[in-house]
Amino acid sequence: GHTELASVSRMEVTAARGHPIATVDLELSNVRFEWNDIAEELNTACPLVIRWGYRGAELFPLFDGTVKRPQLRETFKVVGMCRGRALADTRRTCTYQEETADAVVHHLVADLGFSSLDIAPCDLVIDKLPLMNNSVVEALNWLGRRLGLDYAFWADPDGGFHWGPANEQQAAETIFTHG
Secondary structure (H helix, E strand, C coil), X not given: CCCCCCCEEEEEEEEECCEEEEEEEEEEECCCCXXXXXXXXXXXXXXXXXXXXXXXXXXXXXXXXXXXXXXXXXXXXXXXXXXXXXHHHCEEEEEEEEEEXXXXXXXXXXXXXXXXXXXXXXXXXXXXXXXXXXXHHHHHHHHHHHHCCCEEEEECCCCCXXXXXXXXXXXXCCCCCCC
16 A cells, blocks of 8 residues: 655565566665554565666566565565465365366466466367366466476566466566666
């Protein structure tokens, strides 16, 4: 519920192919105790959206997720996990029979709170996919192995979910400049 502009003393965003959950480790100055009130309200269910840019210019989306762990000391540190966290935290017990792969993926992720779904069409039919308390990450990985698909899935900086053919020739998502 707060929008704050601040100088960042340290920020590390970690994201990788094959690891659907990006993390952010953010450290902000708290010299004037400007984060004290906000830090008291934070818990692990709070949304965390980070946009970057230069003061007075357009801010670009970098991270959309939730707070994993806040820590207020001399500095204000926040560790966050992207919306892909729901893929690992959500478990499913169901069986899919004679369904296309894209329909199964849509059903697995439709109610996980993503801002948008970008699911590539895939007409391969799954004869049977039994899930017994499996995480959605496990189900998506199993689906790819079972069908022999080299598909990747990830959450983008705007909180959208993507599932489709792996694109290793893609351009950088974000480029930072220094100086």
